[in-house]
Amino acid sequence: MVSRRRRISALDMKLLRDLWEMKGQALAIAAVIAAGVTMFVAYLSNFNSLERTLSNYYERQRFADVFATAQRAPQRVAARMADIPGVVTVDTRVVADVTIDVPGLDEPASGRLVSIPPGGASPLNAPILRRGAWPDPARPDEVVASEMFCEANGFGPGDHVFAIINGRRRPLTIVGVGLSPEYVYSVRPGEIFTDNRRYGIFWMNRQALASAFDMEGGFNDVALTLSPGASDDEVIGQLDRLLEPYGGLGAYPRRLQVSAWTLSNELTQLQTFGLVTPMIFLAVAAFILNIALARALALQRAQIAALKALGYANRELAWHYVKWALAIAAIGSVAGMAVGAWLGVQMIELYNEYFRFPMLEYRLSIDVAAGSMAGSLLVAALGAQSAVRRAVAVPPAEAMRPDSPAKYRPSIGERWRVFRRLPQASRMVLRNVERQPVRAAMSVVGIGFAGAVLLIGFSFIDVMNVLIDEQFMYAMRQDVTVTFSRPLSAGAVHAVSRLPGVIDVEPMRIVPARLRVGHRHRTLAVTGLEPAPRLHRVVERSGRVFTLPPDGLVLSKMLGEVLGVGPGGAVRVEVLEGARPVFDVPVAALVDDSMGVQAYMRLDALHRLMREGGTLTAAALMVDPGRVDALNAALKQLPAVAGVAVRDATLRSFRETMAEHMNLIIFFNVFFAGVIAFGVVYNAARVSLSERGRELASLRVLGYTRGEVALILVGELALLTVLSLPLGAAVGYALGVYIMTIFTNEVYRLPFLVTPQTVAWTFLTVIAAAAVSALAVRRQLDRLDLVGVLKSRE
């Protein structure tokens, strides 16, 4: 019968006091669990927040299901699109990419002009007006500009930019600031890094835009929504047939729309990280919990026996000790949830730099909270169960007798002659490690995971840097890339070379096409490059420059996989411009590059195929750094220029955004890995100290100094740490390669790579964390009560 005066049972009271007694270890274990839960909560609730925000946003602003662009289609085609089975709403638009002259910015920027009906009442992809007003239908120069562009440039209603439309510099007056579900993530077409200062979306009156681009009574862009259950493949097929006579560039579903695609990729990454990383932490927590509990229970043998003699059943005692583990897990997961919620808010703020939603709020969902709590409790119970089972299985009569002395034998190493000359202290270290090989191995694996987590974190920074290097130092070595609004004749090369500051010009021919092999197809561009390009080159992942063969297509490895074709095979190339010819072109080679889906041909071969002279659609320029301003000014005036990409500007802006992101990642990686390493080492040290307190105290009595005694204990930790380093590197590498496979997509194919510096930093961080925990235990060792330890009976 439970005594009524007491709320908490005697056994639970014992639990609380025992936990308090081992609070150092309990906190170290709880910290590892907290780290896992932090990541789980931060990543997964961000995933939830993003996903929820996104689907609300898409729904409320009627984000389209299918998108298509064409050269120019008459408005009547819209009615025929509406007749396609499954189509619910058709919204035709005029969309134009133009060069923008941004006051205060030397280089030319790019802009996308998107038509909207009066009052912003778009049936689909409706922009949201954040500030200011919709353009006055009577004023053709008024636009609503995208929020990220305005923020990056410090613009608001009343400011002006200039668009180069058909060679004329037309002022655009920003009257409002807006957002759209279509441009949550906005990146200049053809680029992979965002640059909000130099790329903006501008919504303007349809009438004004149509007359500027000769689109009155027609459209060049269309968005559709489908009825639930309609097949987008079928609709796209019919849509393509309808638009083909009008220069259709191939329709694509929502999932391939740049912004939506980027977001869903980000979501996948969040989910992967949110599940994989916490697993590592929880696994480590489970086994240090196991080690700690096994030792604590060994110390409680006599107590367990007494409790059994008093009539406590195995089940009750097992539950008592499992609760021990659960309590630690509960502390860890509550702390983890708090830190995770905080980190989640930081991450959401970071997301707001890349993605723009009307409202992106962090919300810790009940599911995630409950899931993380349940997960850590379960893991703790699993970690505890073998230790508990072993302890509780001891027959009560047996356990009444004190432990017999531990069995030692000469370590394997000592059987070799050299090791026999080792000092006594080193032998003790070796024998102790060898006596408990499983436990030593678990500690090594645990510390190894800390190294792995660090290695992965640091390596992602390497990967980013290599991607940038490869892109801008080896592949795209041009200072400026100019794209033209239409194909130009060979003479344009000379015109461009006469522009101020231009040292070298390399023409490029970019042909929009659908590449088809059997039923597999991708719509992209075939890029024609010079036989031996000096600026824009194709570079393999290994860093080797790839030389294009005189004939045939070269596909990126990813495109080869997507289409299921390799060297010797043939690809049907359906050109999406001009007379829209169709060719069967042999595949000459696949190139193992870092980019996703790419197709290249030698410029002369492409010209032959297209039966054209020296046509070019873009040019790569090398520029005299002293005359960049003059070139920028000239480019802003050129009518044929659709876009200008300036390498230094892009790189600078990208690095600025990345730096912030990277610092946060580095901080958390170092912090969390440090928590693991500290937790494992500290725990190993405490267990060792508890087991060998008498032995070490005896040595002190025999005249060993504190330092010498500490060396025995610290030596063991150092040995475990050193053994863990190569393991950590190997596990980190394997996990990194695995994570990269998940992240590989059709935009980039990053290699996982590890630089010697990264390995060095990883090792140093692990060693530092181990050293800190050794110091913490050393303090306890110094306080060892010699007489007390010798007297106390286990």
Add this chain to the structure above:
Amino acid sequence: MSPPGEEPVFVARNLTKVYPMGEVEVHALRGVDFDLYPREFVVLLGPSGSGKSTLLNILGGLDVPTSGSVVYRDHNLTTANEAALTEYRRDHVGFVFQFYNLIPSLTARENVALVTEIVDDPMTPAEALGLVGLTGRLDHFPAQLSGGEQQRVAIARAIAKRPDVLLCDEPTGALDITTGVVVLEAIARVNRELGTSTVVITHNAAIAGMADRVVRLADGRVASVDRNATRISARELSW
């Protein structure tokens, strides 16, 4: 005591116990017969290794014999499984150990509560501790108590459930004379006032005077059984 009309509490017949100890087998008991009657106070005497702890462990349901039978009233302990033995210990047996085996993280009161919480109709911890003269030390932790006090807490813990039998393994083994006497008085008092059948193991022959019956064990066998005509109190013991 042991009036012939009364049914014995324990009937043990031909008990043997063999422990494997590495390569050799240790015969702890080699055919022991033993009875215990209600309210009886028995002292088990013998040198170490004579098998007395083994016998006590078997009576207490901590261990099972290799062969032979032991019956507690209507419970056959020889054939009982782990769960039944736990149930038996919980309901009927009070243990006192040589090294007290208190839970160091619990106070005297809480150590007793460990037992009162899991049985029906117990004394309150305060009552039990009062019986052993520790009313003033309820909220002390084991480390704050002397050896004798710790052992008396252990006795309080054993008797708080009002057990049918009290089994004490060398209860004074770790104590000096004066303290030992106080502890033995507490045991005798429980036996007298609550009528608990009591078995006390000792290798100290001086304690034998307190018993109704003295059973001497040697080399795993019962060497002799003596009945004391009169019991003397713990205070009169001399050792």
